[in-house]
Amino acid sequence: MATFYVNGTEQPEVQNTDEVVNGVGPVLPPIPRYGLQFHIVHRLLIEPHLQREFRDLAYPFTTLTFATSLDSSLALSPGTQTALSGPESKAMTHYLRSRHDAILVGVGTAIADDPSLNCRLEGVGGYGGDGLIGQPRPIILDPNARWDFSEASKVMVLAARGQGKAPYIICLKEPPEDKRAILESVGGKFIRLSSDAATEDGKVDWQEILWTLTRQGIKSVMIEGGGTIINDLLEVSRQHLVDSIIVTVAPTWLGQGGVVVSPPRRIDADGDPVPALKLKDVKWFQLGDDMVLLGRPSDSVRGENNVE
Numbered sequence: 001m002a003t004f005y006v007n008g009t010e011q012p013e014v015q016n017t018d019e020v021v022n023g024v025g026p027v028l029p030p031i032p033r034y035g036l037q038f039h040i041v042h043r044l045l046i047e048p049h050l051q052r053e054f055r056d057l058a059y060p061f062t063t064l065t066f067a068t069s070l071d072s073s074l075a076l077s078p079g080t081q082t083a084l085s086g087p088e089s090k091a092m093t094h095y096l097r098s099r100h101d102a103i104l105v106g107v108g109t110a111i112a113d114d115p116s117l118n119c120r121l122e123g124v125g126g127y128g129g130d131g132l133i134g135q136p137r138p139i140i141l142d143p144n145a146r147w148d149f150s151e152a153s154k155v156m157v158l159a160a161r162g163q164g165k166a167p168y169i170i171c172l173k174e175p176p177e178d179k180r181a182i183l184e185s186v187g188g189k190f191i192r193l194s195s196d197a198a199t200e201d202g203k204v205d206w207q208e209i210l211w212t213l214t215r216q217g218i219k220s221v222m223i224e225g226g227g228t229i230i231n232d233l234l235e236v237s238r239q240h241l242v243d244s245i246i247v248t249v250a251p252t253w254l255g256q257g258g259v260v261v262s263p264p265r266r267i268d269a270d271g272d273p274v275p276a277l278k279l280k281d282v283k284w285f286q287l288g289d290d291m292v293l294l295g296r297p298s299d300s301v302r303g304e305n306n307v308e
Helices: 040-050 087-098 107-113 154-160 177-185 206-215 227-234
Strands: 004-006 009-011 024-027 061-068 073-075 102-106 137-141 168-171 189-192 220-225 244-249 279-287 290-297
Touching: 040 061, 040 087, 040 244, 040 279, 040 290, 061 073, 061 087, 061 227, 073 227, 087 220, 087 244, 087 279, 087 290, 102 107, 102 227, 107 137, 177 189, 220 227
Parallel strands: 061 220, 061 244, 102 137, 102 220, 137 168, 168 189
Antiparallel strands: 004 009, 244 290, 279 290
16 A cells, blocks of 8 residues: 655545445545655656657657566566555656656556556645646557456546546557446547557557657656566667656566566677667666666667657
8 A cells, every 4th residue: 555645744544435436336445635755856866867868749758667576577477466666666656657648558457457547646636736737647558449447447436536537548449339438437538540550460559659649649658567568668679769768676586477578689680699778878776675777778869750
């Protein structure tokens, strides 16, 4: 459970056991009285990695961020929710969310975790601030429209009570009408891409995804996972789409069989293996028991593009 503070003192949560969404269940989870705090010193360390090095109008500023174990695992096994970050680095995640227009996760993460995908930082909208200021737009990449969400899903509940924005769901197939009704009732929507956006392996082309976000007015996006998405974006052909990489390293080994961050190895002109990716502008700092790595892909230089 997240810890909430005011003036450095831990505060209790306020139980809200009576309010329901649209007059029907379920009972809403507790409403925190205060938001998370993240120290100004650490904000200043992160800020340079949230600034664009070049002008590119076609894509949002894209941050790839995730928590990993010492053996580069995100989870104990596919579809298993695994807590890695300590409370201090969790607060950092919420600060990062407040600094981006949107958060993107894959459908696997949505199914496994039922994530909130909001910002609980003290002072943002819903946590002491006005309206939805500081709240990012949740984006779920769901090519086959298979996420079986309901009014009870956390992201829907938070949107209904004004503590988060309603999600946009990117898909290739026509979504079910009952799901569309639920989503639109809280202010969200499906964004259906053309079949041309599908790759040969059944995935969605990342350039098309990012162009689509730009057309929706999103200027910055924080991509949080899961493993397939992270490894996709770390491949050599897609590294140029990522502006910043922020990794939390927890002091634990998850062991063999986990969901591992490990992009395909590259092969040079002589057929010899070379590293998949090297970071530049690297910084490390400690948050509680965790270490945080900040960096940029060493070849992340994109030419200027114009949005159609």
